[in-house]
Amino acid sequence: MSGSISYTLNSGNTIPKVGLGVYKTSPEVAENIVYEALKAGYRHVDSAALYKNEKEVCEGIAKWLAEDPANKREDLFYTTKVYDDHHGYELTKKSVAESLEKAAKIGYIDLVLMHSPKSDYEKRHGSWKALQEAVAEGKVKNIGVSNYGVKHLNELLAYKDLKIKPAVNQIEVHPWLMRSELCKYCHEQGILIEAYSPLAKARKFDDPDLQTLASKLGKSAGQILIAWSLAKGYVVLPKTETKARLVPNLEVFDIKLSEEDLALLEKPNEYFTTGWDPTVYPLDDEK
Ligand SMILES: NC(=O)c1ccc[n+]([C@@H]2O[C@H](COP(=O)([O-])OP(=O)(O)OC[C@H]3O[C@@H](n4cnc5c(N)ncnc54)[C@H](OP(=O)(O)O)[C@@H]3O)[C@@H](O)[C@H]2O)c1
Structure with a gap:
């Protein structure tokens, strides 16, 4: 099944290449769209404490698990994040405990991320210590970061008590925000890139080069963008709360983008962010 194809x-541990994003998915919608996504073949969901839908996301997963003994928890991958206002050792412990409580019906969390580097050295360090302990305690399987620039990763990798390297760096990346240097650095460090806002929040669908490729390959603009992330070797997290888009957004593994196609699509000199960009957040000595 394509939803379980993994890195x-x-x-x-393994991680399914495509995950359903649920940013801005309201609690009222979250349970059902997650349940429908799992029925459609998704095996990976990306939430966060900030999204205020962790409980409902986990309800959707639990509903699917309860439906058929063939539906197995170990085949799924559930991610959540510690928000910036919970940086520091104690607050991160609390945030993870709260996320675990909301995930009680599904037993454990596959991946917990630092949502961004936006605090200071002391707090980031304390948070990482707490995340490492969560893994040692067994209820969190993997830990990683999000929105970290090279400088934040360098800081983390130099912690004297570093026991676990981040498994992933979840960043906004798409053909109009290539972040080549950061992606190369993560690749060299063995840190997998997760592409968030991979559809550029549907704001670039009218790009003429994207349209040309979509017509040539007989695919939608959204499918081409998801295939682009896969071609780069990234986990890709398209968000939809439209049931009819779930399956098309997963039917992307047969799309082969040639070097020529990639060159047409990619705009390495553009810097098109659709939200925040904490990868440039200053270190303490830059403030
Ligand atoms: N770590 C971070 O700081 C961070 C930041 C942003 C996002 N994320 C994660 O990444 C996920 C995805 O990013 P995102 O939500 O910002 O944006 P996105 O996935 O780039 O775009 C989502 C938008 O595209 C629409 N859409 C989805 N599939 C489509 C299709 N096939 N054709 C046309 N429109 C389509 C959705 O509409 P409908 O929902 O109405 O279908 C929604 O408006 C988030 O949900 C979240 O899990 C993380």
């Missing part, structure tokens, strides 16, 4: 993380 292997530096932890040795």
Whole structure:
């Protein structure tokens, strides 16, 4: 099943290449769209404490698990994030405990991320210590970061008590925000890139080069963008709360983009962000 096609993380665990994003998916909608996504073949969901839908996302997963003994928890991958206002050792412990409580019906969390580097050295360090302990305690399987720039990763990798390297760095990346240097650095460090806002929030669908490729390959603009992330070797997290888009957004594994196609699509000199960009957040000595 295409939804279970996976990469292997530096932890040795696997992660399905396509995950359903649920940012801005309201609690009222979350349970059902997650349930429908799992029925449609998705095996990976990306939430966050900030999204205020963790409980409902996990309800959707639990409903699917309860439906058929063939539906197995170990085949699924559930991610959540610690938000910036919960940086520091104690607050991160609390945030993880709260996320675990909301995930009680599904037993454990596959991946917990630092949502961004937006605090200070002391707090980031304390958070990482708490995340490492969560893995040691067994209820969190992998840990990683989001929105970290090279400088934040360098800081983390130099922690004296570093036991676990981040498994992933979840960043906004698409053909209009290539972040080549950061992606190369992560690749060299064995940190997998997760592409968020991979559809550029549907704001670039009228790009003429994207339209040309979509017509040539007989695919939609959205499918081409998801295939682009896969061609780069990234996990890709398209968000939809439209049931009819779930299956098309997963039917992307047969799309082969040639070097020529990639060159047409990619705009390495553009810097098109659709939201925040904490990868440039200053270190303490830059403030
Ligand atoms: N770590 C971070 O800081 C961070 C930041 C942003 C996002 N994320 C993660 O990444 C996920 C995806 O990013 P995102 O939600 O910002 O944006 P996105 O996935 O780039 O785009 C989502 C938008 O595209 C629409 N859409 C989805 N599939 C489509 C299709 N096939 N054709 C046309 N429109 C389509 C959706 O509409 P409908 O829903 O109405 O279908 C929605 O408006 C998030 O949900 C979240 O899990 C993480």
